[in-house]
Every structure is written in C-alpha cells, then in structure tokens.
Amino acid sequence: DAMVIQNPRYQVTQFGKPVTLSCSQTLNHNVMYWYQQKSSQAPKLLFHYYDKDFNNEADTPDNFQSRRPNTSFCFLDIRSPGLGDAAMYLCATSRETGGFPNEQFFGPGTRLTVL
C-alpha cells in the first residue's frame, strides 16, 4: 500500500539536545509538508518542499530546519528543543500545491517529549 511513514513514533529528548524526525513516502508525491500539532490545537504548518524547493512559513522559529535529500524522504531537525516544542509532528504529502481538493496524505505522526 502507498503510504506515508514516520519514524520514530515516539521520541523523547532532553532540553536543548538536537533531535531529527524522519518521514518517507511511497506515493511519489511532489510536495512534502511538516506540521506541528499540540493537544487540542489545529495542526500548524511549519514548512513544505515542492520537489527540492523549500518554503518556510513566516512564523516558523529558526530552531526548526528541514532537509529533503530525495523525493521519498524528508527530515525535520529541531536544533535546540525547548519545553514548548513538545507536540505531535505530522508529515504530509500531496501531488501538487494548487488545485482542489489536492488531498494531503498524512503519516501517523511522531510524538515528541522534551524533558
């Protein structure tokens, strides 16, 4: 089955210790997104890649970086996690960026805990 896979599902890190979250897709979609979802809040888009083109949301902190080495993989790097970065991180893909419905396919998420 074509899908979006996130690893690990649960990540515990210490305050200030860099962490990397991984996303892979077998859908061969052009676009990959990273969202942050805190409890009882709407998912918040951090950035997205269209192919190799990186697009950062204006309010995404500098502490968050991303890499997309190839079509299938995308990484979220948190350089110095703070307690406020504890959240569910969702990776999503879509075929294109425009059009409708241009469905986004989500992975199961990585729950990040910061101690």
Add this chain to the structure above:
Amino acid sequence: QKEVEQDPGPLSVPEGAIVSLNCTYSNSAFQYFMWYRQYSRKGPELLMYTYSSGNKEDGRFTAQVDKSSKYISLFIRDSQPSDSATYLCAMKYPDDYKLSFGAGTTVTVRA
C-alpha cells in the same frame, strides 16, 4: 481572532444518533472546504470536500457549506462506534497550498 473556529467538544453520543459538527471562518476568500478524520494515534485522513454552498452527501456523511454566513457543518447519520475520532475542518484559498485547520472536535459514539 483565529481564521477558523471549531466547536471544541468533546461530544459523546449513543450509537445511532446524529452527530453535528460545526466550524466558522472569518475570511470570505476561503473557497474550498474539507473535513478530515483523525483516529487516535493516526494522522488525519480526508473524509469529505466541497467548494460550493449547499449540501454534499456521501453515505452517512453530509457536508454543508453556507458561504454567506461563513459556516460549515458535518453531519453523521446513524453514528457507529467506528465513527469515534477527532474531526477537523479545513479550508483553503484557490490555488494556495496551505490548509487552515480548525482545532478539531473529538467524538465518541457509545455502543
């Protein structure tokens, strides 16, 4: 003011009841409307989408859009325990990549 406001819930209903979920939005430029369903420990999945005012039915689900009131709804008829999930409304501008989500409403259908 948030762009998209969603009734926070949670909702708990008996099996067979009608579930009504609602979102309001502030920007009339939103033209496309979606409902995503998110089961526990899973990512959201697209449930329904529409771009016009009025009703759209898909089995037990009806999506309703009222652009003049900036109000969208999702109705679930004959609800089942398998409908227990968090439902997120989402909307987008034409030709934009970005989805604006509501915070979600958690629904529990009791057997």
